[in-house]
Amino acid sequence: MTHDNFIPYGRQIIDDADIQAVVETLRSSWLTTGPQVSAFESEFAAYVGATHAVAVANGTAALHLAMLAAGIGPGDEVVVPAITFVASANAARYVGADVRFADIDPATLLIDVNSASELITERTKAIVSVDYAGMPCDYGGLRELASKHGLLLIEDACHAPGATYNETAVGAIADITAFSFHPVKHLTTGEGGMVTTESEELAARLRTFRSHGITSDFRRREESGTWEYDQVELGFNYRIADINCALGRSQLTKQREWVESRREIADRYRSVLDDIPNVLLQEEPADRRSAWHLFPIRIVGDDASTLRRDVFNAMRNDGIGVNVHYRPVYLNSYYANLGYQAGLCPIAERAYEGLLSLPMWPGLEESAQDRVVKSLLSALNAA
Ligand SMILES: Cc1ncc(COP(=O)(O)O)c(C=O)c1O
Numbered sequence: 001m002t003h004d005n006f007i008p009y010g011r012q013i014i015d016d017a018d019i020q021a022v023v024e025t026l027r028s029s030w031l032t033t034g035p036q037v038s039a040f041e042s043e044f045a046a047y048v049g050a051t052h053a054v055a056v057a058n059g060t061a062a063l064h065l066a067m068l069a070a071g072i073g074p075g076d077e078v079v080v081p082a083i084t085f086v087a088s089a090n091a092a093r094y095v096g097a098d099v100r101f102a103d104i105d106p107a108t109l110l111i112d113v114n115s116a117s118e119l120i121t122e123r124t125k126a127i128v129s130v131d132y133a134g135m136p137c138d139y140g141g142l143r144e145l146a147s148k149h150g151l152l153l154i155e156d157a158c159h160a161p162g163a164t165y166n167e168t169a170v171g172a173i174a175d176i177t178a179f180s181f182h183p184v185k186h187l188t189t190g191e192g193g194m195v196t197t198e199s200e201e202l203a204a205r206l207r208t209f210r211s212h213g214i215t216s217d218f219r220r221r222e223e224s225g226t227w228e229y230d231q232v233e234l235g236f237n238y239r240i241a242d243i244n245c246a247l248g249r250s251q252l253t254k255q256r257e258w259v260e261s262r263r264e265i266a267d268r269y270r271s272v273l274d275d276i277p278n279v280l281l282q283e284e285p286a287d288r289r290s291a292w293h294l295f296p297i298r299i300v301g302d303d304a305s306t307l308r309r310d311v312f313n314a315m316r317n318d319g320i321g322v323n324v325h326y327r328p329v330y331l332n333s334y335y336a337n338l339g340y341q342a343g344l345c346p347i348a349e350r351a352y353e354g355l356l357s358l359p360m361w362p363g364l365e366e367s368a369q370d371r372v373v374k375s376l377l378s379a380l381n382a383a
Pocket of ligand 1: 058059060061084085087088130156158159179180181182192193
């Protein structure tokens with residue numbers, strides 16, 4: 001479908017400074033594993049208040065590396081919320097672990113700590129908490145649960161750079177935190193990701209697994225004048241190029257402003273959509289500050305699923321790029337074929353029937369927001 005003034009649900013913003021940064025790197029002597037990568041790592045670590053940051057090829061690689069660094073493998077279980085992008089669960093499958101899907105809290109749409117708690121067995125090694133739409137999870141509850149059972153807390157913060165929980169930035173809360181720099185995310189490197197941790201040991205393992213399981217990189221060998229290296233693990237090539245990191249560094253300088261802009265858009269949406277019949281908004285608890293990657297609404301009622309379909313179609317016809325994030329992961333054929341069945345997480349399944357993401361990106365002008373709201377309200381009225 002084409003529309004002259006199509007408003008996407010999310011998009012990147014690239015300015016001349018971003019282009020200049022990439023061009024300068026193309027003219028430099030390092031295209032990969034060079035100074036832009038380490039500078040991006042230190043600047044991102046400073047932005048989120050983390051001690052260590054490891055830049056990688058994408059957010060999925062970040063999650064896979066988190067599993068590898070944590071030593072998770074066959075026979076282990078990992079708890080993952082039902083509502084997330086498939087990559088959050090797939091990372092556990094890559095290392096041969098089994099996924100236990102936790103239900104969500106209907107108000108925040110985030111992992112329900114009680115549901116997660118009921119899934120813990122002797123085989124459980126980690127909880128993957130997903131800051132869905134940019135909203136930090138209940139880290140007080142999750143930390144307590146993780147320490148009670150000796151579990152690692154792996155935070156999928158692909159939606160949440162710039163968010164805070166109790167005034168601590170996402171990136172310095174969990175044992176390992178994964179970020180994505182895909183173009184619809186907060187900042188982009190084209191494709192890219194980052195892993196942050198406070199543990200020096202985990203950071204070293206992340207770096208080793210990022211590059212084939214080899215303990216030193218080419219640049220360090222060049223600096224120390226040696227050709228020798230040792231492969232100590234079966235790692236991957238999950239490196240990110242300097243070209244991408246130059247873009248990431250330039251994008252990072254605009255992050256605070258962009259998160260503020262997302263928060264203003266969310267406030268504006270909330271002020272007009274708060275009391276609309278059949279519509280619920282994602283709750284932002286007082287101890288959290290969302291980075292609003294998405295603005296999900298929940299259509300509720302006896303036939304939420306039909307109403308959501310009608311609203312989706314009507315808004316698309318109006319040139320509004322609404323989208324649905326996400327179908328419970330275990331309803332995908334791959335997981336269904338592993339034996340997961342509908343009914344596993346009833347709250348997530350009910351929420352999914354009515355989920356709809358409204359356009360949300362910095363620079364979405366007020367006139368465009370008004371168009372989104374007008375289209376939504378008339379679609380709801382017409383239904
Ligand atoms: C919650 C979540 N986790 C992980 C990923 C994977 O990130 P990437 O696309 O950079 O591999 C995404 C990306 O869409 C995501 O939304």
